[in-house]
Amino acid sequence: MRAEVSCSGPRLAIAPMMDWTDRHCRFFHRQLTRRALLYTEMVVADAVIHGDRDRLIGFDAAEHPVALQLGGSEPGKLAEAALIGADFGYDEINLNVGCPSDRVQSGTFGACLMKVPELVGECVAAMKGRVSVPITVKCRIGVDDQDPEEALDRLAEHVFAAGADALWVHARKAWLEGLSPRENRDIPPLDYDRVYRLKEKYLKEFIGVNGGIQSLDEAVAHMERADGAMVGRAAYHTPAILAAVDGRIYGEAEEPVDLASVVEAMAAHAARHIATGGRLAHVTRHMVGLFHGLPGARRYRQILSTDATKADAGPEVLLKAFAAVDCSAPAEAA
Incomplete structure (x- = not known):
């Protein structure tokens, strides 16, 4: 049964991570927290449309609430893939506008889309027109030599105008030239304040913070300035921290995880x-x-x-x- 995904109130999410957040990882994380929002690895829209869907996007009902992250830059294909994902039972469809890997650069999507915010808006609108589940976007604060003040504002303007239900911002620039994706995990520095300023501008929209969050203490601190926190590598390498999510983030009765x-x-x-x-x-x-x-x-x-x-x-x-x-x-x- 599909879970209700709310874009209001605090939210803790586990970031989509290539080669890591597969169905076994998500099933495992769900044993530790009932409430955190889980994400798939990024799946390219063409693969969803033409590939082995059960293998690529199949999931266990125990994973709810779970979101499907799509990669692509063609509105029509993304809309078709979003509909397939919604029919599979996903609680949310997310568009990747932040991955800097060589794979996404060759396909002109992921972080490359930061350069064409109008197209991102078109993609969001196309997906919103085909499905009733929330459509969200995960992005960076900018790419390469972009000014993060201008780049992030322009992207937010277009995605929210198109009806996006949430924007998750990885608070670091993506570098498509001069840095490897691995180096880009730590360089350039994180700029959480840039995300906070965006939230001050869009008080009625859901804006979450991602990037470098190492603990639930840090996640809670971010939620004082933004609507949600998305934890990545820390959740993967030290998954026991997830056992406190339901109590600390969602206010449920503290019950030790067995x-x-x-x-x-x-x-x-x-x-x-x-x-x-x-x-x-x-x-x-x-x-x-x-x-x-x-x-x-x-x-x-x-x-x-x-x-x-x-x-x-x-x-x-x-x-x-x-x-x-x-x-x-x-x-x-x-």
């Missing part, structure tokens, strides 16, 4: 995946950082990086790794 139950749920998930021809490592590669800071975490990681990668590995390997961890010790603070 890590044993999480591992059991993932073992069952892995068994289902293996039964369809998959491998245990497809699931466990996302779980390596779960017990960061706890006694036995090193041994847990060793087992997952060796035994779980074997072709015949089964869910019992995950249970063996978990048995090496002392969960009675205090967890690392979020």
